[in-house]
Amino acid sequence: MTNPKLLLFLALGVVTVVFAAAWARSLMAAKASGNGAAAPTAGQTGIGFVTDFFDTLGIGCFAPTTALYRFFKMVPDEKIPGTLNVGFTLGTVAQAFIYITIVEVDFTTLLLLIVASMAGAWLGAGVVSNWPKRHIQIGMGLALLVAAILFIRTNMNPAAGSGTELALTGTKLVIGVVGNFALGALMTLGIGLYGPALIMISLLGMDPRAAFPIMMGSCAFLMPVASLRFLKAQAYDAKAAIGLAIGGVPAVLLAAFIVKSMDLVAVRWLVVVVVLIAAIGLLRSGLMKQRA
Numbered sequence: 001m002t003n004p005k006l007l008l009f010l011a012l013g014v015v016t017v018v019f020a021a022a023w024a025r026s027l028m029a030a031k032a033s034g035n036g037a038a039a040p041t042a043g044q045t046g047i048g049f050v051t052d053f054f055d056t057l058g059i060g061c062f063a064p065t066t067a068l069y070r071f072f073k074m075v076p077d078e079k080i081p082g083t084l085n086v087g088f089t090l091g092t093v094a095q096a097f098i099y100i101t102i103v104e105v106d107f108t109t110l111l112l113l114i115v116a117s118m119a120g121a122w123l124g125a126g127v128v129s130n131w132p133k134r135h136i137q138i139g140m141g142l143a144l145l146v147a148a149i150l151f152i153r154t155n156m157n158p159a160a161g162s163g164t165e166l167a168l169t170g171t172k173l174v175i176g177v178v179g180n181f182a183l184g185a186l187m188t189l190g191i192g193l194y195g196p197a198l199i200m201i202s203l204l205g206m207d208p209r210a211a212f213p214i215m216m217g218s219c220a221f222l223m224p225v226a227s228l229r230f231l232k233a234q235a236y237d238a239k240a241a242i243g244l245a246i247g248g249v250p251a252v253l254l255a256a257f258i259v260k261s262m263d264l265v266a267v268r269w270l271v272v273v274v275v276l277i278a279a280i281g282l283l284r285s286g287l288m289k290q291r292a
Contacts, residue, residue: 004107005100012220016093019224023086026231027238040243044074048247052091055194055248056255058212061088062192063147065244070281075237077285078132081188082227082236085125087244089223094252096213096220105210106167113180114218117193120184121222125229127188141283143186148279150195151272165206172204180214184222193219 047068055061062084069075075083100110168176179200180193187193197215202208230236 004111008100008107008111008217009097012093012096012217015221015224016090019089019227022228022231026234030234030238038239040239040246043072044240044243045247047074048087048091048244049251050247052088052244052248053251053255053259055088055091056095056252057259058194058198060147060192060194061248062187063143063151067277069240071277075240079235079237082230082233083241083244085188085223085230086227086236087241088248089220089227090245091248091252092216092219092223094249095216095256098252098256099216100213103209103213104166105213109166109168109173109176110214110217112173112177113214114221116177116181117184117187117218117222118225120181120186121188121226122229124185124188125226138283138287141279141281145276145279145283147192147195148272148276150199151269153199154195155269155272166210168204168206176200176204180218184218187219187222188226193222 047065051061051065051068054064065084065088066080069080069083070077180197183193183196183200186196194215197218198208198211201211201214
């Protein structure tokens with residue numbers, strides 16, 4: 001009998017190839033129109049390496065990358081959501097292959113939550129890619145505030161509500177599917193799925209380790225889906241996205257196979273400070289434009 005994980009990996013491979021082809025077409029179209037992306041800077045590539053390294057260990061990369069882009073003024077606010085989704089896709093696919101292989105979790109639960117997140121991302125990206133800059137600033141600002149709260153909660157009580165189950169059934173499965181649909185939609189705003197998914201899965205009674213294949217598998221499928229809409233609308237910064245991809249994939253392999261685990265509490269507190277500063281800046285810019 002065919003291993004269901006093998007079928008999932010084949011599907012992920014197809015989705016990744018479709019994404020890569022669409023990205024290549026987008027870059028060629030931009031080059032033909034005279035707007036081709038130059039090689040990414042060392043800073044853009046370095047951000048991809050650092051944030052994807054900690055992403056592989058469960059920190060998440062969207063919130064800290066947004067904060068760094070804002071601090072160094074690397075990417076226009078309205079292009080940050082698309083840049084994150086496009087640029088981190090390949091690194092996240094690598095994470096999914098690794099963690100789905102090495103961490104046990106019920107396949108039905110894994111599959112349903114992945115499909116739900118993809119549907120949410122498709123809906124969310126279609127909305128966000130056409131939003132005006134002010135709406136994106138306010139949306140990302142609120143998303144970053146939520147991310148900061150989640151980081152604080154994890155640091156204060158990381159084991160709260162966690163269980164030992166490797167599967168969801170009945171009402172809990174329905175809650176998980178609906179929750180992952182919402183998280184997939186919110187991810188297109190830059191909130192990131194890892195922190196909220198880890199908390200949701202723990203509160204539903206699952207082993208927190210089971211969250212890794214679920215959240216990384218979800219992102220590996222939903223990010224290419226969301227990215228197709230951002231690519232079509234050219235709602236991303238190609239140069240910065242390339243930097244995330246070049247820096248991110250080696251970082252994923254380093255974190256997963258060499259470092260594997262480390263004390264991340266101090267890192268989370270640093271992320272909280274950085275993310276809160278970025279959130280306040282985004283909300284201030286968006287609300288000032290609204291008043292004007």
